[in-house]
Amino acid sequence: MAKASRWTPPPKLTCTGCKTAQSAEWCALDPAGLERINTAKATRRYAAGESIYLQGDPCQGVFCIESGLVAVRVSDPDGNSKMLRTVDAGETLGTADFFAGRGYRASAHSVKEAIVCHVPGDVLRSALLAHPALSLEFLAHGAQDLERANTAALQRAIYPVRMRLARLIVEFKDKHGTSSDDGAIALELPVSWQEAADLLDARPETVSRSVQAMVHDGVFITTGRKVVIPDLDRLLDELEAPPE
Amino acid sequence: MAKASRWTPPPKLTCTGCKTAQSAEWCALDPAGLERINTAKATRRYAAGESIYLQGDPCQGVFCIESGLVAVRVSDPDGNSKMLRTVDAGETLGTADFFAGRGYRASAHSVKEAIVCHVPGDVLRSALLAHPALSLEFLAHGAQDLERANTAALQRAIYPVRMRLARLIVEFKDKHGTSSDDGAIALELPVSWQEAADLLDARPETVSRSVQAMVHDGVFITTGRKVVIPDLDRLLDELEAPPE
């Protein structure tokens, strides 16, 4: 199946009916406005690992993730780099950099094969001017991103790796987890442990050790990227600082 | 002078001519739009240390800092808290929380006596709908805040306290520094070293030691909150990772 689709051109997608358009900020548009986006957008397929944009590039619009998964990472002059977050299907990518208007401040790469629509900047800009409610949606969205960044900063400063790892797994569970009939929850990590370490501001070795420790303590079991959580409450206990 | 002003009511300020209105997002408004803000706003004086809003409060508008300095901090259920940033005169406060629409996710306190205007939410909302360009300004502003949070996260993860401290001092120098004729630069920190430690995600003791070390190394000299930088290049050297 994957093989069959490998050489097909990107499917013809119409914004009407696209889940990105329904779930996120675009729902503020009326059908006519959405149609204007629809005709202007370009759809592309990215193989795993391809770059969607690079830090420093001029920013000429935003991207809607139709399917797949995208990682956003920043790097500094010394060559250090860090993954900031992953962007799932249904989300809009690159909005902050577009609005800041100073080129991309981070790079985006597909983690898994992804179908992505590009909305040109001038089209978006006129849509915003024509539909003020759309701006409010983007404002709300950006504000939530900022809030997430702030709480992440607080956690990084205060909590040890093991607890942050537990939080990350809970996050992934909420997005990608499937619970079976006996109450156990299974999920497949969208990223490698190594990349998870990057998200946690930690070294791979440290994360590996934390994982081993948590497996040892019966918080979850894991093989490769698969994680099984036998008792959710046990995992949730990890999120709280031990009393005193 | 301070005494004379202590009991005076907040000065009558008109948005026309207010530096916040000129410098920041509000410049996108035409005179009529600005006048509508002007009549709806409420001006208040906050003594040093007073709270402007508290985390969890419902969010009913945004604030313009006319003068003074404001600190924004988040706390978590365990009672930990962390200062996220300071907001200077001329900036607009609480916008992200307003747009996210879920109540304040952080608290704001005046650090020094401050004059602050409150713009009610419904007035702002209708201004945004009437003047789409205003939304673009807020979008650009929020995007820059997010970018700052991201680069801060990167630095926290990678650089030691001493380097982060150097960066903070450079930042404060840019905002509050005055250079004298012999090339030395003097500034007064807007916050205590203890609060600076909070901004740096470090303990006061650690910051104190770093300060002593840098003074010892001749990077700057300090008494109380006063900092004198005899040689700016020497300070800027601290920002770069030593080669290899």
Added chain:
DNA sequence: CGGTTCCTTGATAACGATCAAAGGCCGTGG
């Protein structure tokens, strides 16, 4: 003055980084 609050300094401990090495998994190519 007394009482804060802030800053300093020392001793110790812990968490995580770093260095090093080996094993597992997977895709590629012979």
Added chain:
DNA sequence: CCACGGCCTTTGATCGTTATCAAGGAACCG
């Protein structure tokens, strides 16, 4: 089908930065 190389993961040993605990001193304010 197997061999190879690359990347991810694991594990061990050690080191360093920073937090923690503790206490004394300086500055500020009523």
